[in-house]
Amino acid sequence: MCMSHSSNSSTNPDREVLPTNVKPTHYDLTLEPLFDSFTFDGEVAISLEVNETSNYVTLNSIEIEIHEASIDNKSIEKESIVFDKDEQTVTFKLDHDLVEKSTAVLKIKFTGELNNKMAGFYRSSYQENGETKYLATTQMEPTDCRRAFPSFDEPSLKATFTIALIADKDLVCLSNMDENSTESISDSKKKVVFNKTPLMSTYLVAFIVGDLKYVETNEFRIPIKVYATPGSEHLGEYSAKIAAKTLAFFEEKFDIPYPLPKCDMVAIHDFSAGAMENFGLITYRTVDLLLDEKKTNINTKQRVTEVVMHELAHQWFGNLVTMDFWDGLWLNEGFATWMSWYACDSLYPDWKVWESYVSDSLQHALSLDALRASHPIEVPVKRADEINQIFDAISYSKGSSLLKMISRWLGEDIFIKGVSNYLKKHKWGNTKTSDLWESLSDVSGKDVVKVMDIWTKNIGYPIINVEESGNDLTFTQNRFLATGDVKPEENKVLYPVFLGLKTKEGIDESLVLDTREKKVTLSNLDFFKVNGDSAGIYRTAYSPERWAKLGEAGVAGLLSVEDRVGLVADAGALASSGFTATTDFLSLVNSWSKESNYVVWDEILNRIAAIRAAFIFEDDEINTSLKLFTVDLLSPKLNSIGWEFKEDDTFAEQQLKSSLYGSALVAGHKEAEKYASEAFAKYVAGDKSAVHPNLRGSIFNYAAKSGDSKTFDELFNIYQNPESVEVKISALRSLGRFTQPDLLEKITGYLLQSDVIKQQDIYIPMQGLRASKEGMNYLWTWLQENWDKIYEILPPGLSMLGSVVTLATSGFTKRDQKQAIEDFFKTKDTKGFNQGLAQSLDVITAKINWSERDSKKVADWLSVNGYVSKNKL
Incomplete structure (x- = not known):
């Protein structure tokens, strides 16, 4: 977004799938959306192959009213049509047997709801010259094709489709294939028939009617x-x-x-x-x-x-060759994510996306997978309502990070060759994860299956501890948890870890740690780093002396950008989980103020922001001091590059300016604040060029954070009358940054007014609310007070509900706050977001432990280093 039934039922007997007595081969579908009643009329003829003699057909259907049905032109009585709402199925009971190895055609006439849930066949609204207009569109993945027409809604039940749409003559009709014919069926209506599709899964079917x-x-x-x-x-x-x-x-x-x-x-x-x-x-x-x-x-x-x-x-990858069932989702999404970075790197080499990958995809994966409530990459999925929960950083980011690791191990060219062979072998079919590993094993001669099974079927990843003695290095692996409290039974998996040992001679890619510990002897230990270029999925812990030396190596130019980003990320993660002291992390980054790469700066600033977020409910003095430290750290670089943009600025220069400026504003850099105030005033007065697009989000956020009700109205006006969608989203996010109670009341009041904030966008101002204690408390109160309504408009089958719960809860850092969240959800049905809620509570626990363990030490370090005087800002 992004199955062979016999084997399914044996590999996962609990999986809720359709009976295998028949299978679809072709759908002939006609649909007509009716915008005045927000419904649609449909007719479908499904060609079936009969696998076993039986007297019924069961397929998926939900929120669809069936008017009449027939099989091979024999009518099926109304009372012989049985719905199961919980299983999302309809069964047609027949008065005769369908005979094995024969064929049949099931015809159904029905009406569905052109809903506003952004699922199935739904309506999307927009404004044109002050008038609300609609178009009809689809979103079938993962299991909402059944809302659009009765169907065998499982990825492995591929079929061909001939789709026709009936609509007003002046509207555009689109579907998966090109148009075959258009015929006039009345003065105002037309019927557009599309060419037959190749074999495809129901979740990829699409059609749109609109202006x-x-x-x-x-x-x-x-x-x-x-x-x-x-x-x-x-x-x-x-x-x-x-x-x-x-x-x-x-x-x-x-x-x-x-x-x-x-x-x-x-x-x-x-x-x-x-x-x-x-x-x-x-x-x-x-x-x-x-x-x-x-x-x-x-x-x-x-x-x-x-x-x-x-x-x-x-x-x-997904459409031509499709996963057998949803537990293989990661293969679709992880691969498309990796492939987009690969293509981006080839077509836009100056973007250097593999550098930002380390701070982006890899860190997302490592953050989520460090939680006890994470899940393996390959998740056994039983029910439709569980599927949306795995569209997350494990499927996308850990999946793509794993492919990055494997492509590095095998070599990129060999990896792509294996993928090509896999696609050619299985095209138009369905596969399991192991099919890809087998293709990669064949082409590389390495046991990819064995290595990858351990990584995909287990939750979490290791921390590698490095001990030095003479010229010997001893590597030890243990499970890493953000909460720092691994139990013996959680520490049994031994991962095949690619150590990628970097020395002045280069990177030794041959070393694999697949036991609990391993000893390696080097000719000298003056410079080495584990996980060269940060290609491996693990954290590395060194002695305090080695951290200091690696800090010097970073300044001396011995480390690649990927290495420096990985070091900062590891130091930050080890500090937050209690493996090392937070002050060690602060000392490391304190020596890197001359850093010139924006990706490294992003990681440094994100990790300092994470400390502030963990200590947000502590004494204000510590947060003020952390801001002083941030300003001091970035000022030399920011003052030398400035925040004016020139036509010939490179991609990297633009990124560095916008990143440092944004963080300087948040931390209270006086000149940056003055510039933001003046630029925003000019922008509101009509000079749209006063705010550069790269600084827009930062300046809008600052205006809100330091603004009053007049500023609220100004930003709200920008949101309602924007010059572009991008400006609209920036303004909407900034509306959550106000801290005055009456303005917080106002923005939370808009969250459920879909005529003000589209349902798809309600998480955007929530991101802004997360930035302050006041906003966080308001958001949590809003969630509790409006729970029933939120649950109704964001049903648990849609992933939005989980996002809203996570945003409203995971910012907290205190034991009583965590208890309040647990108490509230104790009496609620958490189906569809239970995983997100558990992850949120894990995140809070990690922050509780961190602030209780280190806030005093961090305050002392900041004080000793001179970051206490409030007037220093």
């Missing part, structure tokens, strides 16, 4: 179009160009042509995820597809590029 315009590129051998509501289509030009380059790149790398006759990408105003890889008809949040290159900030540009590449990678 849409497009831009097209002919830079690839098939047409690529980007669609948007009228007036925004020109903002799709950038993504169309990216798509043309990316499709050509993947065709060459996979050695398999893009398999469909066209590729459409559509911006949708209401969208629960970031984008969805529907075969040939990819849907996106507007902010993840459309942009104005002259007015966009550098991070948005990179994000849009990567999202487009991610969805296009899925056209092969």
Whole structure:
């Protein structure tokens, strides 16, 4: 977003799947959305192969009213149609047997709800000249095709589809395939029939009806179009160009042509995820597809590029070859994530994305997987409502980090060759994770299956402790937990750890620690670092003396960017979990104030921000001192590069300026604050060029944090009348940064008003509220007071509910706060977000332990180093 039943039932007997007596081969589907009643009428004829003699057909269906049904033109009585709401199925009981090895056609006439849940066949609203307009679109992944039409809604039950849409003549109709014919069926209505699809899973079926315009590129051998509501289509030009380059790149790398006759990408105003890889008809949040290159900030540009590449990678990996069942989701998502970085690195080498990967994907993975309530990469999924919970940093980030580790072990070219072989062998079919490992083993001659099974089927990762004695290094592995309280029974798995030992001679990639401990002798120990270029999924702990030497090595230029980022991240994570003192971390980064790489700075500043977040409910003095330390640390670099942007600034220079400036503002850098106040005043007065796109988010946030009700109205006005979607999102996020009670009341009051804040966006101001104690308390109160309504509009089957619960709870740092959260949810049904809630409580526990253990020591260190005087800001 991103199955062979007989084997399914034997590998996971608890899995709730459809009976295997019949299987679908083709769907002939006609749908007509009705915007006046928010319903749709449908007819489907499903061609079936009969696997065993039986007198019933069961398929998935939910929130669909069936008017009539027949099998082989024999009518099925109403009372013989039985629904099971909990299992999300409908069973047609027949008065005769379907005979094994025969075929049958099941026809169904039905009506569904054109819902506002961003799931199945749903409606999306937008404003045009003050009028609310609608388009009808789909989101089937993971299990919502059953809301659009009765279907065999499991990834392994691939079939072909002939789709037809009935709509007003002036509306655009789109589906996975290109158009076959259009016929007029009345003065105002038309029927558009699309060509038959190749074999595909139901979760990739898509169709859209709406008033849409497009831009097209002919830079690839098939047409690529980007669609948007009228007036925004020109903002799709950038993504169309990216798509043309990316499709050509993947065709060459996979050695398999893009398999469909066209590729459409559509911006949708209401969208629960970031984008969805529907075969040939990819849907996106507007902010993840459309942009104005002259007015966009550098991070948005990179994000849009990567999202487009991610969805296009899925056209092969996921769509052409599909996981057998949802426990293989990580393979889809981890792979598309890795592949988008790989493509980005090849097509935009100056972005150096593998450097930012270490602070981005890898750290997301390591943070979530350090929680007791994490889950293995391969998760046994039993029910439909469990699936959304695994669309997380384990499936995407740990999955892609694992592939990065393997590609480094095997070599990138061999890795890609293995992937190409895998895709060719299984195209149009379904696979299990082991099928990819076997292809990689075949091409590399290494036992990939054995190594990867340990990494994918177990939760967590190790911390490698490095002890020095003479010229000997002893490496020991143990489970790493953010809470620092590993029990013996949680410490049994021994991972195959690629030590990647870096010395002045280079990196020794051959060393693997697959036992509890291992001894290695070096010719001298004046310089070494474990996990060269930070390609391995683990943390490394050194002696305090070695940390100091590594700090010097970083300053001396002996460490790559990836090494420096990994060191900072490890030092920060070890401090937060109690493996080392937080003061050791502060000493390390204190020596790196001359650092010139933005990725390293991002990691340093993120880790200092994490200390502040853990100590946010402590005495204000410690937080003030941490801000003083931050200003002192970054000022020399910021003062030398400034925050004015020039036409010829490189990607890296732009990133460094915006990153340092944003952190300086948060920490109270006086000149940065003065600049922000003046720039915001000019912006509000009408000079839109006064706020550079790269500083926009930081300046809006500062305006809110230091502002009053007048500022609130100004930002709210920007939100309601923005110059672009990107500006709208920045303004919305900043509205959570106010700290006055009446303004917090105002913004939390808007969270459930979908005419003010779209349901898909309610987490955005919540991110802002997380930045202050006041905001956090307000958000938690709001969640408790509005729980029933929140639960109703964000049903547990959708992943948004879990995000909202996590945002509203995981910022807390005290025992009584944790207890209050546990007490509140004790009486609630947590199905669909129980994993997120458990992870949130783990995060709070880690912060409780950290602040109780280290806040006094950190305060003393800051005091000794002179960061106490409040007037120093």
